[in-house]
Amino acid sequence: MKKVVVMLALFTAVWACKKGNELLGEEEQPFLGFEQPANFPEPAYDFSRNPITKEGFELGKKLFYEPRLSRNNTIACGSCHIQSAAFTHHGHDVSHGIDDRLGTRNPMPIMNMAWHNEFFWDGGVFDLDFAPVNAIHSEVEMDETVTNVLKKLRAHPEYPDLFKKAFGSEEITDALFFKALSQFMLMANSANSKYDKIMRKEQGASFTETEERGYVFFQKNCADCHKEPLFTDLSYRNNGIRPNRSDDQGRAIVSGNPKDAYKFKVPSLRNLSFTAPYTHDGRYLTISRMLDHYQNDVIDSPTLDPLFRRSDGTRGIPMTEQEKADLLAFLKTLEDPTFLNNPLLAEPFGSDFTVN
Template identity: 80%
Template sequence: MKKIWVLTLILGLIWACKKANDIIEEEDIFAGFVQPSNFPKPAYDLSRNPVTKDGFELGKKLFYEPRLSRNNTIACGSCHIQGAGFTHHGHDVSHGIDDRLGTRNPMPIMNLAWHSEFFWDGGVFDLDFSPANAIHSEVEMDETVTNILLKLRARPEYPALFKKAFGTEEITDVLFFRALSQFMLMATSSDSKYDKVMRKEDGASFTESEARGYLFFKNNCANCHKEPLFTDLSYRNNGIRPNRSDDKGRAIVTGNVNDEYKFKVPSLRNLSFTAPYTHDGRYLTVSRMLDHYRHDMVDSPTLDSLFRQADSSLGITMTQEEKADLMAFLKTLEDPTFLSNKLLAEPFGSDFIVN
């Protein structure tokens, strides 16, 4: 009996030590913002808002905080779901408060540190201000920043969290937005098979089909979808037929008719998880999206010249075999570690309906 008791005690101590080590390891995971070796310098000025553990944790709590909406039911994380590459899985356009529908497909929160303009039309010029779009949108959160700050100040936990993150219990709009930015800055997707091949990690290499697809991509797609972000961050008309709302894209921001029907070039990373595609989510699969470039383009005065062929045809010439190879290459841009990164995950027990 005594031996059993001693054994139980030893096992208990081992479990306790393991649990303590797990906690230490979890705490050691946070290393702040790290620039991947195969990525360019970020566009975001980290010197004015350096990512800290406490700032990030506050931003994470705010990202999954439903009090950011008018009726306390919609959080940023409601429409930007991690497993879907921080897009709104299953919805062609934004689906927000009171089941209201927007007109555009939510863009992924991914590698935003390298962007200096945001959304399909580039209407926001600073990551810190980007959440205001959803907050003030009557079809998304339908709230005001002023009222959000009042709600946060009324919660006993938030003054202490702001104190840890920024050295003051005062909850201001500037600090509120900076905390959210710190969370979004950490949403870096850079660990796909493609990245491993480029960095020559773990002996990674493309299959023959992937290699052929990569060559086709570089010859036909890379002008717009520039590596390694797989977007050149420009605005282009790619021959999408105007929808019922006649969304004129970039021209709404610039007022320039030459920008009509131009939309920001989206990244091709994690495509399998970010469906549907285009600014209005009209295409449900990658295959159908590629077929658009093969034989479904619509001409207009602002159509990008890259899609005008010498024989006056529109689009990208692509055989079935080339399409299959290209799709194989695009699969190499999937990043499972980004989609399951516990650092970015919704905190256990978060409430999406609160008082």
């Protein structure tokens, strides 16, 4: 009897430790590498020049949540790209960076990056490996330089060994630094929503009548820009939003072409409920208000996308209140809880990451 009591106590202690680790996010998770969803196209990223490994991914994850990437060691990539908000800066209309400085645009989600060729609202970066440079050098985000970041990492007691495990050398170079960050971002994939399960005919999943009506409306009125399954065609379009006070002209700033004025990258509709506020400057707080824009508020301009010009001379997307409710129901099927709560992508417990 005494032996049974001792064994029970040991079992209880082990179980308690296991549950404690789960609560703290420390439970060991299997690393399966990059997996292409069955209903997705081939990725655009060239994995042959940066194959994802467990060690490379773990290094990239530590760097993503590393505040030393900023001038005063307070702002990490994860400060403005929060997992529970699909790696956006939930609750902020524009980015809040170092010293609480304000940017001019709402951070786009880090999600399904392997299928993108260009990045940011204006497409100003054409390679994922270079994307972090913008934030690091931005005066309103991290206000640092890559050179200084590398110096800090080289002086850190852990990073030389982590780079050796990931890339075979303790040398910390800018190329390897960017590759590690890319490995983390390339694993931030959302492809397990109700919609995805229906498209893959998994687990008997099916739309409700309301969701089905919303899907039909979406395919007729929205799918040209928000192309399945990424729910973006990766193009740049002027959707008739009134210019803001800073007169942000979007794609034209990068291309220098006046015909690109007020065009911005078409955002994905995945996980919309968690990525508020909406548009490039975060002016709309709810999805319903965003749809109101398409119903009633589309502003005319020379670069307005032709899709928003109706044959009767009016603009926007006509929809009844019932159609709007149906569409909102369909958009809910694009939510992916497994992505929003994936422990592999979560901030490491015990990090010195500081959120401003």
